[in-house]
Amino acid sequence: MGESNGAQHPTIRVGLIGLGSMGRHHARVIRETPGMELVAVADPAGDRFGVARELAVLPDVHALIDAGIDAAMVAVPTIYHEDVALSLAAAGVHTMVEKPIAHTAKAGQRVADAFEAAGLVGAVGYVERCNPALLEMRRRIADGELGEVYQIATSRQGPFPGRISDVGVVKDLATHDVDLTAWLAQSPYHSVSAQVTHRSGRDHEDMVVAVGRLTNGVIVNHLVNWLSPRKERQTVVTGERGALVANTASGDLTFYANGTTATQWDAVAAFRGVSEGDAIRYAINKREPLRVEQENFRDTINGNTATTVSMFEGVHTLTVVEALLESSQNRAMPIEPATYSSRNQEVSP
Structure with a gap:
């Protein structure tokens, strides 16, 4: 990880892929979150909102990984979630994927399994929980x-x-x-x-x-x-x-x-x-939900009690x-959702 920020844990080097309507807000919040540093951004479609500032706009997830990141925020269109997340898991990068976890539940299961097998923090960005x-x-x-x-x-x-x-x-x-x-x-x-x-x-x-x-x-x-x-x-x-x-x-x-x-x-x-x-x-105290979400992601990476939405909950x-x-499509007959097995499958309290 990066250099110490003077706190208990070193600064987390964060990469952001997807600079659209959600990505631009993630970029702002990551920059404002103590203990995190936005060091790389990527989007093959460019940077229409001017999110990058002093950073180069990288073309894909592989270039993002090569920038030497500890964690990533994935805010690309849903159809690309699986491929991007699997690349990050293979590279050993803690990752939060914007909801939903993937374009299908089976794809989401593959993503969740990959992060669990790698021993990495894998989270889904359901900001309403914050x-x-x-x-x-x-x-x-x-x-x-x-x-x-x-x-x-x-x-x-x-x-x-x-x-x-x-x-x-x-x-x-x-x-x-x-x-x-x-x-x-x-x-x-x-x-x-x-x-x-x-x-x-x-x-x-x-x-x-x-x-x-x-x-x-x-x-x-x-x-x-x-x-x-x-x-x-x-x-x-x-x-x-x-x-x-x-x-x-x-x-x-x-x-x-x-x-x-x-x-x-x-x-x-x-x-x-x-x-x-x-x-x-x-x-009640009203803090910006996206800021709370990013702090929870940081704290989970640092080994504190998990308050992020797990990928298995996302599945x-x-x-x-x-x-x-x-x-x-079937005359509204009740359908029991399919069950996917994992030791982390249970909805966390």
């Missing part, structure tokens, strides 16, 4: 504030993102919701079912409605599209003591408690369920995503 509202939500769920969790519902809707060309809304956006749902519930998926539609004239789907069940019995649903003029990023977890609602666009978290006050309205009082209680919007998420797409 959203302040979701971090606080997960902490409170784990602390038992909701009691038993019944349901997790997500809504991710908005206009079409011009950055997308190679996948549909399921692999681009719904993959976030699948990952964060399993992470919040600390349980993988058991079965899923979905309906999709094509309304924008593209080859890939642009809307999906999905339902499923996790192995711990929690039921889930995901409403995702990029054809809505109204941008919404919401996750709702309902349990025996109330509901937590995370607005991941603003980073706000609100708790709606089950009520304890008896109602005098006979028509409502006859309902044997919960009533509306107090609502609290929590004041599970992509397996669920593929099951959703398969289900949508």
Whole structure:
């Protein structure tokens, strides 16, 4: 690794491949992260956002490796994830790959296996796990504030993102919701079912409605599209003591408690369920999720407790995503996601 930054660990020499709409943000954050130094960048398509600055724009992953890097950030189009990641694993480079891990679950499994066999840190960039509202939500769920969790519902809707060309809304956006749902519930998926539609004239789907069940019995649903003029990023977890609602666009978290006050309205009082209680919007520390993600990657490389999304978790998420797409073509019959074996397969707490 590089020279010491004065802290416990030496500076990590980082290479970035992919200088597009996500790569430019990764470049900024890597440069601003203590203990990391951006020493090389690569993109065969050039540098339209001026990310490189004083660095030469290298043509491919092999040139990036030859620059003498310790770690890499992969932000190329999804179809290239496998080839780039396997090259980095063979060269002994710790790597974070932007979500999803690869273009197929089988390809993702090959990538995950390669990093495990090499004893390297392999991570997937699911930045929503670093959203302040979701971090606080997960902490409170784990602390038992909701009691038993019944349901997790997500809504991710908005206009079409011009950055997308190679996948549909399921692999681009719904993959976030699948990952964060399993992470919040600390349980993988058991079965899923979905309906999709094509309304924008593209080859890939642009809307999906999905339902499923996790192995711990929690039921889930995901409403995702990029054809809505109204941008919404919401996750709702309902349990025996109330509901937590995370607005991941603003980073706000609100708790709606089950009520304890008896109602005098006979028509409502006859309902044997919960009533509306107090609502609290929590004041939480809001840090940029991408910065938190990069710090977690650094800390994992340095041997601290892993807070990154493992590649095997990334494979599970992509397996669920593929099951959703398969289900949508088979009259929404439930399909159990395929299982891939590894000692690291379990979703980490």
